[in-house]
Each structure stands twice: as C-alpha cells, then as structure tokens.
Amino acid sequence: MDERWPPLPYEPWRETCGALHLWCQILGKYRLAHAPWVNHSWHATLYVSPRGLTTGPVPDPAGAIALTLDLRDHLLVAEAASGAREEVPLGPMSVAAFLARARDAVGALGGTFAIHGRPNEIPDAVPFAEDLRPRPYDADAVERFHRALLSIEGVFQLFRTSFLGKVSPVHLFWGSFDLAVTRFSGRRAPPHPGGIPNLPDSVTREAYSHEVSSAGFWPGGNGMDAAFYSYAYPTPEAFARAPVTPAAATWNATLGEFLLPYEAVRTAEDPQATLLAFLESTYTAAAETAAWDRAALECARGVPRVPRAVG
Known part of the structure; x- marks a missing residue:
C-alpha cells in the first residue's frame, strides 16, 4: 500500500484521538480569541502543515504568535514574530496539563492566553482545566x-x-x-x-x-x-x-x-x-x-x- 495513505482504524487510537481533538480546540480557541471575525468562522480554523497542525500567525497584542502541534517530532511549538520559540513535548498527559503548558508557552513569548475554557461541539463537555483524566499518546x-x-x-x-x-x-x-x-x-x-x-x-x-x-x-x-x-x-x-x-x-x-x-x-x-x-x-x-x-x-x-x- 502507498505509505501516503496509511491504515487508520479508529478504535486502537480512540483515546489519543480524543486528546488530540481537545488539544486542537485549545489551540483554535487561542486563535479565536485574537483574530477578527471572518465569514463562516474561517478565522478560527487550523491548517495542515508538513509538520502537523498550525494556527498560522495569530495577531496577539504582543505581536504575531503561531502555535503548532508538530506531529512528526511530537511537540507543541510556540513561535513569536521576534524569533523567540518555546517547545513543549507531547506525550501522555491530561487535558488540564496540556492547557497549562500551552498557556505557559504563550506567556513566555509575552502573549495573552485567555480563552473560553469549555470545549465546543462535544456533549457534556468538561472544562479543559478540570479535565484531569490521564490520556495516552500513541x-x-x-x-x-x-x-x-x-x-x-x-x-x-x-x-x-x-x-x-x-x-x-x-x-x-x-x-x-x-x-x-x-x-x-x-x-x-x-x-x-x-x-x-x-x-x-x-x-x-x-x-x-x-x-x-x-x-x-x-x-x-x-x-x-x-x-x-x-x-x-x-x-x-x-x-x-x-x-x-x-x-x-x-x-x-x-x-x-x-x-x-x-x-x-x-x-x-x-x-x-x-x-x-x-x-x-x-x-x-x-x-x-x-x-x-x-x-x-x-x-x-x-x-x-x-x-x-x-x-
């Protein structure tokens, strides 16, 4: 089979996929908090990159900051227009732990990380900061x-x-x-x-x-x-x-x-x-x-x- 189209059965990575979904929500909400509204919520989305999934430049008051989930080297990468960079290893952790690390990474670059703290489009959503359940990382x-x-x-x-x-x-x-x-x-x-x-x-x-x-x-x-x-x-x-x-x-x-x-x-x-x-x-x-x-x-x-x- 073509390696560009790998097998992706859901059940074996269900827990990891659920965690990745919530991590993407946290990144997307950071973009949503700062980007001017564009029709059909296009200002809030993430983009596929050769490294993973990225917000692209976010107009933070401190200057443009981009957040990327590097799915090759397994890092959360925060980059500022100044050239400053913060890296957070991805691995088994709770959603609350990821939230704290993302907030710290943006803060270290001088950015403002103030997001709506509850997941969207998920029934019975647990606020990110209260989601303490350990999550695996496949x-x-x-x-x-x-x-x-x-x-x-x-x-x-x-x-x-x-x-x-x-x-x-x-x-x-x-x-x-x-x-x-x-x-x-x-x-x-x-x-x-x-x-x-x-x-x-x-x-x-x-x-x-x-x-x-x-x-x-x-x-x-x-x-x-x-x-x-x-x-x-x-x-x-x-x-x-x-x-x-x-x-x-x-x-x-x-x-x-x-x-x-x-x-x-x-x-x-x-x-x-x-x-x-x-x-x-x-x-x-x-x-x-x-x-x-x-x-x-x-x-x-x-x-x-x-x-x-x-x-």
Whole structure:
C-alpha cells in the first residue's frame, strides 16, 4: 500500500484521538480569541502543515504568535514574530496539563492566553482545566494521522481549483475535528435550526448563512472508523437519491450526508482518483438537485503554471 495513505482504524487510537481533538480546540480557541471575525468562522480554523497542525500567525497584542502541534517530532511549538520559540513535548498527559503548558508557552513569548475554557461541539463537555483524566499518546497513530491529512489536504486543494465561485480554504474545524472544503452557490440559505452541543446558535447560523455543498474528512468516533463526508445545506429533496461514486459511498440518513470510508480510499488502486470521484460526484448531486448555476460557477481543474483562460 502507498505509505501516503496509511491504515487508520479508529478504535486502537480512540483515546489519543480524543486528546488530540481537545488539544486542537485549545489551540483554535487561542486563535479565536485574537483574530477578527471572518465569514463562516474561517478565522478560527487550523491548517495542515508538513509538520502537523498550525494556527498560522495569530495577531496577539504582543505581536504575531503561531502555535503548532508538530506531529512528526511530537511537540507543541510556540513561535513569536521576534524569533523567540518555546517547545513543549507531547506525550501522555491530561487535558488540564496540556492547557497549562500551552498557556505557559504563550506567556513566555509575552502573549495573552485567555480563552473560553469549555470545549465546543462535544456533549457534556468538561472544562479543559478540570479535565484531569490521564490520556495516552500513541505516537505511531498520530504520525499516521498526519500522513493521511497531508494526502487528503492535497486532494481537497486540487478539488478546490475547479470552482470559480466562493469556496473556503481547506482547513480543520477543531470543534467537530474535521478537515473540510466548502463551495457556495451565492444564494442565501434559510436560518439554520442550530442545536449543536455547546455551540451558540448564532455561530451556527452565521456559518450556514448561504447555500453550500461541503465535503470533508473525519478521523472517526461514535462507532465509526475514519470517513469522508459530503452534504448540502439546505438539503435538496432529491439529494439522497442522486447517483454518486465510488460504489463504497453510501447515504447516511441519520447524519443527512454521503459517507465514504477512508479504508475504501486507502486500499483503492488510485486513492487520489477515488477520492476525487467522491468529491466531484457528491458536489454534482448537490448542485444539480439544488439548481445551482453551474456554468457560471465551475471551471476546469487547475494545473501548475497555467492561468485561467479569460473570455
């Protein structure tokens, strides 16, 4: 198998994945606390990097600070515009211990670490500072997860190039812990009903203010292994019945979205082509059943060094 698409069964690293999710929430909340609001909460997300997951530069009053979970050398790295740098080893620890170490690292750089202290989008969330339960750290699983993210991010970026309309960056939403890319029709959407655990409805409604076709990757949970998803909001009546590929893709009525197991992509003869087929076919299903203006919104897939044709 291609090492760029490593095995990622959820259950063996479930506890580590849960800890990593909460650590990402802490980093994301630091960015959220300082970055000006951008449509659909794009100012709060994390990005995949060759080393791991990063906030990118955060406009702290002390000067720009970036926080990175280095998933290769297993470090929390805090870097300031001044060139100062703090490193914290990653390993078995409680969420409260990670919070304290992240706060100390930012403070050592002169930054201000004041975040909302409760996780978002998690039912019965325990405040970070009160989460004292020891958590394991499976370094091998973390490295495999990072390799998978790098491969997936590359395919998402390629998929993103064939759309002329408004399209999101490829970024990781730390609330739900999914890597996502979203296309917009340009039309307003009806108010979202909200109701996501530990997330203000005002945030959800702003995020879904406009009609979308969204796809992403989730590492697993709630009895499911890692999977790709694709949904539309609002959901067209015929969306669930639309033909999509590959054959392993199915409609999940409970979630209201198409799912494709990561394992089906990883073990395919051509993982990139298999994932692209899922992304393109589910977007087509959303665009066709919701009557998007596809001629105005779509273009050929981008290639290096070739500008878009004009006129």
